[in-house]
Amino acid sequence: MGEIGIEEGGRKVVHLQFGSSPSGNYTIRLHEAFLAYGYDSYVLSLYSEVVGDPRIVSLGAFGKNVRRLNQKIQDYLTRNKPKESGAFSLSLLGSDISNHPVVRQSDVIYVHWVLGGFLSVRNLKQLASLGKPMVMILHDMWTITGGCSYSFDCDKFLTHCGNCPVFPEDKEVDTSYKQYEEKMEFYRSFRNLFFVSPSHWLADLAKRAEITKGKPVYRIPNPIDQNLFKPFDKSVAKGILGLAAYDYVICFGANKVHSPYKGWTYLKDAVVKLKSELPNKEIVMLVFGSAASEEISEAIPFPIKFMGFIRDDYTTNLVYNASDVFLAPSLADNLPTTIIESLCCGTPVVGFETGGIPEMISHKSNGYIAAYRDADDFCKGIVYCLERKLVGKLLPEYQVDVIMDQHASLISYMEQEVYDNGQS
Template sequence: MKKVVQLQYRSTTSGDFGRRLHDEFMKVGISSSIVSLYSNVQPSAEQHNLGKKEILVSRLDNKVNDYLTRKADKSLGLFSYPIFGTNVTRLEQVKQADAIYLHWSHHGFLSLTNMEQLAKLGKPIIVILHDMWYLTGGCHYSFGCEKYQEKCQSCQFFPDSKKNDLSTAGFEKKMKFYAKYDNLYFVSPSTWLYQCAQQSGLTQNKPVFHIPNVLDRNIYKPFDKKTAKEILNIPQNEQVILFGATSVKNPYKGWEYVTSALKILYEQRQNENITVLIFGNGNNQEISETIPFQTRFMGRLNDEYTLALTYNAADVLVAPSLIDNLPYTIFESLACGTPVVAFDTGGIPDMIQHRINGYLAKYKDAEDLAKGISYCLTHTLEPSPPAALNNNLSIQKHLDLLDAIKSGN
């Protein structure tokens, strides 16, 4: 197979799964293109961005989804039941592709009807599992619920609903769709989600593969820490705790635990020179009022070189996700040689070796999270990249998958 197309909700210049996979395919001679609903990447022969009409359809779908999930337990995160989307089968990038990579495509980009339109083309569709949505009746993470292994119903997202609720409808729609086509292939970046896919009532009889994320190691690599701090105007005697804050209210990101951990750490080390360096779109005022240490905000980092520089300037990254697949922030930090403290959950143990390249804290334990931060600041760790971070092996597995599909094996 010589041509593939990546379909994803958003493309960014700072690097995302689809774009990184696209770049790696291009390096090894596979022609790749990307189709996105939203993008800050300029349109080109390789990058196609949908227009205003498709964005309006997306907004309508979001409003309908908000209405359908108005009584959902928002503390459990996203629940998606797509109604509207865009038929992308007429696009030249899709017509010319030998295989279709389907990434995160919700929020009104593609509905299940649109996905079935793609399946009808007969081309292999390789579904990248960025979260659990393709395995469940609609939740993006099940938070311990195992009903998706048989059939979603009486969903914890809808505590006041009947037995057959929106999750049941979503599960049954996916079941009918998946059962009709034998050109659907599912790829999980993490061991944890791979096992979930093998157990799901939706995908347990479908081809499921485990292929870790790809990452450009020419960008994300160790850099002299003193020089990195100097470039970012950080005093050499400052110890830097790095934290990515996309939203303080994101139920997946464990904001309350990192703030509690930093308060515990402050009681122990308030006389030390410690700065909390924050990147992302978080609320600056709300964060600064909560964190006891000196804080500095980098804002949203839109290029990978600045992001790699920031990881190198830090002494430790804190990533307190309550559930996650194989988060790129951890991947990137470890590739730069900066240890990571995170909860022992989801796909995170694939990357962090406890007290070797970071610290795996007990789940939802702020005290242990603080202990982990202190451990990484106190001990001289020389993090080696985890086994999951083998770019050559990951891209080779994708090539092997494409070859196997082509040969019918």
């Protein structure tokens, strides 16, 4: 494998992420922010849809074959998992990337979402053994649980996972128990591990959980390019999308409508009620992330414009600017990128009081926080935002300057801890 030249100058950072895409990818945005602030940044992924950027690198065919085998084994082992439990990821197979050029030449390693056959816990140990400062980004709860992305009402992870609701065997020492043990042993074996959560909510859980007890945990939000995501004339945006004739445009993003995380049932009920709350208004719904769906069309009492899966940030920006309110009925989420994007574009957000969502929305100021799983209150929030012409606004702590100052301080601290004091 040939050397990949890394320029002299700023600290050399490599971001590890399962997949790289040109739209809505938090890892790519953090990477671009690092570059803008003078860091020498690379991204290494299993898959990449980014073309022509030598700083975004992906593995070859062998790594992808490992991923496919990993998925087959995981599908078999979780075949009886209840659908309502959400995602449960197993650390089974992965690739040893500890000798990859961008890893070997880096000063700091940022670990994002790397499961699904890209990296196993064993592979993470190989990386930690390099002795470099290694940042574990908590994009969901997997890092502190026995395997679930979100635990909903289960709090076993605070002490020790086992007898997991995901597995019907009713055994204390089940897959979740073993994986919790594997991760805890990994975390406690290395002093060069540092944990970062985009939300206060998940950072607080990581500080309380037994698995990360005594480990350094910080809260640093995900950045966004405000030169791209910014408000412009809504009438122009609506005109471009052919929506100028409507009084209100409401927007919803859904890749999988029936995901246990996305709250489709509550959204549907809230929008049906909206019809009776605003009977004299012409309303249209924009839906992105999903192809045209007969189920959605039949459930929503308004015309719908399906935008499909958007692959560029410019179209995403247009959709938010054409909308009068963005609907985020998530039942479990960390710090949704969609909410940050919408607020940057001046569009208010209605969301439930769960996860990190209340940290982003100032109630009745840049949006509305509805009571958890309360469709009536969610509808009330939509009406509130529309009738008062609320304007979305990013809160000060989510400004990229603030975020990058925090990363700079963290990197300086990590290097002092790792290199000055030595790793045991």
